[in-house]
Amino acid sequence: MIEMLNSIVAPCSSEVLISAIRACGFDPAEYINSVSDMKNLNPDQATYHFILQGFRENRDFPLGKPMQGISDLLNLPIENKEYQRLLTSGVMVRQFQTAAKSDWDHLIELIKEINSANCIPYIVIGDSHSELYSRFIDDNGRIFVPVNLVCSGATALGLGRKDTRSGFGRRIYEWLENLQRAVNEIPPIFVKFGQVDVEFTSTFRRIRLEKKLFSLPHFADFIGESVASYEKFLTEIRTIGLINICSIFPPTLTDAAWNEGYVNANIAFAETGISPDSISQQVRDLEIPSMRFRTEMHALYNHSLMKMSERLGLNFIDDFSPLVGDHGVVADEFIPGHPGNDHHLGHYYISSVITPLITEHVRQNASIDPVLGAI
Structure with missing residues (x-):
């Protein structure tokens, strides 16, 4: 899973991306609790799941405040810009939806x-x-x-x-x-x-x-x-x-x-x-x-x-x-x-x-x- 992530986010490292995602307010515990199919994952696995797949899915869980950490996420040296934009969208949508519901x-x-x-x-x-x-x-x-x-x-x-x-x-x-x-x-x-x-x-x-x-x-x-x-x-x-x-x-x-x-x-x-x-x-x-x-x-x-x-x-x-x-x-x-x-x-x-x-x-x-x- 780490190798797959590294290949997607190159030349940025997966560790730097994970740090940026968590700076946006991502909490793996909240993500794990969002739906029953996540219960067996540990925090690292949940984070990998979100970054690789979950950001595309309609999962209901709180994620930070609007615009929190977004500039840093967009400025990461990721060559695959389409992936970077889609991931950022997934984070921003959840941030704003969390705010709208509160x-x-x-x-x-x-x-x-x-x-x-x-x-x-x-x-x-x-x-x-x-x-x-x-x-x-x-x-x-x-x-x-x-x-x-x-x-x-x-x-x-x-x-x-x-x-x-x-x-x-x-x-x-x-x-x-x-x-x-x-x-x-x-x-x-x-x-x-x-x-x-x-x-x-x-x-x-x-x-x-x-x-x-x-x-x-x-x-x-x-x-x-x-x-x-x-x-x-x-x-x-x-x-x-x-x-x-x-x-x-x-x-x-x-x-x-x-x-x-x-x-x-x-x-x-x-x-x-x-x-x-x-x-x-x-x-x-x-x-x-x-x-x-x-x-x-x-x-x-x-x-x-x-x-x-x-x-x-x-x-x-x-x-x-x-x-x-x-x-x-x-x-x-x-x-x-x-x-x-x-x-x-x-x-x-x-x-x-x-x-x-x-x-x-x-x-x-x-x-x-x-x-x-x-x-």
Whole structure:
């Protein structure tokens, strides 16, 4: 493993790289605890795993503060610049995601720091799927830097309501108002909600209403209710800045995962207040459409999002269609090694789709030369 790492990072030594990674805030103990498949690794093995492979994967663990150690990491004498940029991206994404989940208050100051560093900030607001928009893009020497307000488990349905447990709609509105007062120009904003609605809220509603058989007309009614609440929320914030509405991604949960009673514990409890084990049993009793049909359900929701965006005069970003393959489900190239029981796509594997979309829409606020790539 050491020999492989040395060959990748030459002429820099693996010891120097490991020291730089740890200076960024990487803690092997936190990494080991991120998922069950890491439990048998010791701290050195965990560090090697992250540097060789793990930085490409969608693992949830804290990693330092935004920009901590990044300059030193980028200045290491590594000949393979593509690897160096990808590794740095993996570190920065986790740093910023950690900050976004902990506290939003400091993010306004972070935007000022990004501007002061002659970088271009862009704001991403959404459920956990929005984290896939956290990308550091090198655009001919200008760096686009994401500031992600992560609303884990949030629904479009809840944004326009005052009686939700999370209160994310009001929190987002107040944060944007504070941002308006603090900066001269609002960065481009990407808003991504709705996937939790389609995959989970609609399912939990069927359980509550004891509708074991799937009904497309009932689902269409649910889409209308969800998008109407989303539209109500967006009407309040649409004049704040350049807002881009993102489609929802195609589903990645397999039919087998649903047949086994798949439940995201955090979302299930937030939505129902019922234990995940109880919900899982009730999910197994439901008729769940096939993955291909569920992909079409996501397309129906996206069509409603597109029409809503047109009504509000907002940009609509279709990040769904490029990810769907010839068989009518998410293409294999975007989910290599995906276990089928995770409702998230991998950050690294969809770069070819997401990075150009971000670049195109961030450029609407600035005159920037053609993109070189994401770091």
